[in-house]
Amino acid sequence: MENTSPLIVVDTLIKTYSGSRKRALNGISFQVAEGECFGLIGPNGAGKTTLMSCLLALIKADAGTITIGGINPDDLAVREVTGFMPERPSFEGWLTPKEFLNMHHMLAHRPPLSVALDIEEVLNRVGLEEQCWNRVIRTFSRGMLQRLGLAQALIGKPKILFLDEPGSGMDPPGNVLLRSLFGQFKKERITVVLNSHHLDEMERVCDRVAFIRAGKIEAIETLEEVALRPYVLFVKWLEDDDKNIVEKLQRCAQSVNAQLILQEGLSAKFSVINSEVAAGLLRNLITEGVRVQSAQPEQTTLERLFDESSKAGLEGTPKKYD
Ligand SMILES: Nc1ncnc2c1ncn2[C@@H]1O[C@H](COP(=O)(O)OP(=O)(O)OP(=O)(O)O)[C@@H](O)[C@H]1O
Ligand SMILES: [Mg+2]
Structure with a gap:
């Protein structure tokens, strides 16, 4: 993180919904730097949406504090730079989308002169086809609504974006588009708080992720560090009549400190301590004449951590990743 003073500071947030005996948020604390993409990961009912609603001052926490740029999230100065x-x-x-975005453009206090251009730009940005721009919204499919929701979040040219499951209901091109938008946010130094169950999406775009369970943060991980953790590499190769394939695989693995876990037909799993070792292993396999067809981690890094976190949660001993 380049900036030393955090933009978003959350301190010991507690929230119990009326009529409920369970705390939806049970002492949540974290900080987000300006320009950072911060992800919230956790099972259904963990408290992610509740946390986001508190950050946006849509609901009030029972205790604890939130500041955004040093001020309270319900301050108009914050709302003017926030997209949700x-x-x-x-x-x-x-x-119609044009009318809807016109209203939000006005609510965001954007200069009225640029309204037509701004709306066109944002609709193109989220990939909503031009033939829908003047069609009433109630005729839209789920994915189209999702794109319009994103357009609404962006129309005020926010400096801070809160996105709760932006990829849900999106078709594959929609998800590709989302990924490129995240790249643009990074370049524009827009701070993003993102909530998603698409762990591969989170892994691609987040700088850090917080694992939330039962209203608590179990761990906060930096994606760069996460990439250096050991993982299982799944390798497939093309037809091979070598009778001593297992010995060959073992030899290739041993010389780079990897381990053969399992060989089955034309595929094998290796345990590697990092990507350097994986690269060395693949080099060895190819040099030894194994016609490698594909090699990929068995699970994405976040899927793996999510699993570990789930197991820790079940055992009641929150796991710390540090
Ligand atoms: N308006 C509400 N009234 C009462 N309880 C609520 C309300 N909204 C959420 N809850 C409860 O608060 C807890 C946290 O819910 P929340 O919606 O924040 O979870 P989440 O992590 O966003 O889950 P999901 O992944 O399913 O979206 C759950 O136990 C939920 O039942
Ligand atoms: Mg939610």
């Missing part, structure tokens, strides 16, 4: 895509966006179904 809710988990379940609701739209004025009788409006």
Whole structure:
């Protein structure tokens, strides 16, 4: 993180919904730097949306504090620089996207002169096809609504974005588009708080992720560090009539300190301590004449950590990743 003073500071947040005996948030603390993409990961009901709602001052925590740029999140100065895509966006179904975004452009206090251009730009940015721009929203599919929700979050040219499950309901091109948008946010130094169950998406775009379970943060991980953890490499190769394939695989693994876990037909699993070792292993395999067809981690890094975190949670001993 380049900036030493954090933009978002959350301190010991506690929230219990009325009528519930369980705390939805049970002492959440973390900080987000300006320009950072911070991810929230956790099982259903963990408290992610509740946390986001507190950050946006849509609901009030029972205890604890939040500051954004040193001020309270319900301050208008914060709202003017904030964009939000809710988990379940609701739209004025009788409006067209252009009318809907016009209203939000005005609410965000953007200069009225640029409204037409701004709307066109944002609709193109989220890939909503031009033939829908003047169609009433109630006729939209789920994915189209999702794109419009994203457009609404972006129309005010926010400096801070809160996105609750932006990829849900999106088709594959929509997810590719999302990924490129995240790249643009990074370049524009937009701070993003992102909540998603798509761990591969999170792994690609987040600088850090917080694992949330039962209203608590179990661990905060930096993605760069996470990439250096040991993992299982799944390798497939093309037809091979070598009778001593297992010995060959073992030899290739041993010389780079990897371990053969399992060989089955034309595939094998190796345990590697990092990507350097994986690269060395693949080099050895190819040199030894194994016609490698593909090699990939068995699980994405976050999937693996999520699994570890789930097991720790079940045993009641929160695992710390440090
Ligand atoms: N409006 C509400 N009234 C009462 N309880 C609520 C309300 N909203 C959420 N909860 C409860 O608070 C807890 C946290 O819910 P929250 O929606 O924050 O979870 P989440 O992590 O976003 O889950 P998901 O991954 O399913 O979106 C859950 O136990 C949920 O039942
Ligand atoms: Mg949620």
